[in-house]
């Protein structure tokens with residue numbers, strides 16, 4: 495299995511370096527063959543594609559992917575989340591279509607324990623949000639009852655992107671294929687990605703530019719579920735992404751810092767109705 499070269503100096507590279515070390519420790523505890531068996535025994539994945547489809551025309555507003563995010567490389571600690579399950583229950587009650595749970599430990603203070611706690615509490619599709627660079631993480635996600643995994647195009651070569659997307663689909667899950675440039679959108683389209691995100695955060699520099707979604711959205715293939723990722727500070731940002739054709743908007747920081755996350759999701763969706 496080829497892995498991206500972690501020693502090229504960007505933030506993304508250094509995150510991936512740590513992700514690989516942590517994964518190798520988990521592999522020592524639960525080898526690939528055992529993880530594959532656990533994945534095969536998991537209950538069938540929920541249909542995240544159906545949950546996110548058609549957000550553009552949804553009379554109750556754009557679909558929200560609500561994120562459980564404790565910390566970030568760009569902002570440091572974001573919120574004291576005593577119960578990720580309770581936060582997720584608020585998200586579900588507010589009408590979130592999908593919940594994203596960060597499981598990367600070193601920079602986001604996430605964990606698979608957080609993921610399991612959320613899984614035990616809510617029944618909507620869950621995104622295991624991590625930096626996928628090895629098939630092991632895809633089996634692991636399924637073994638933990640994930641419905642969706644993240645494939646960041648910038649972190650993968652073409653063969654990995656194709657193979658990991660195929661494996662994700664074989665296991666009955668969907669992938670959020672994340673892009674940031676026209677070239678990455680073309681690479682996502684070339685492997686027939688079904689759900690494509692444009693992250694307005696540049697993962698190499700951490701710069702956030704909310705106008706970036708609108709700049710690139712026309713390059714997305716017509717038949718994909720379109721996701722605008724990052725940078726939401728207020729309902730007006732969600733409305734802007736929706737007006738630019740997003741089916742779904744992924745929101746982290748603004749929700750974990752909001753005192754009333756359930757109401758925030760209701761307000762975000764309402765603001766996006768045209």
Ligand SMILES: O=C(O)c1ccccc1NCC(=O)[C@H](O)[C@H](O)COP(=O)(O)O
Pocket residue numbers: 505506561563566567568569693695697700723724725726744745746747748
């Ligand atoms: O959030 C970061 O600082 C970050 C840094 C490096 C790689 C990824 C990063 N975040 C992942 C995400 O893109 C966001 O968690 C997600 O889109 C939500 O963003 P936001 O609403 O701006 O918290």
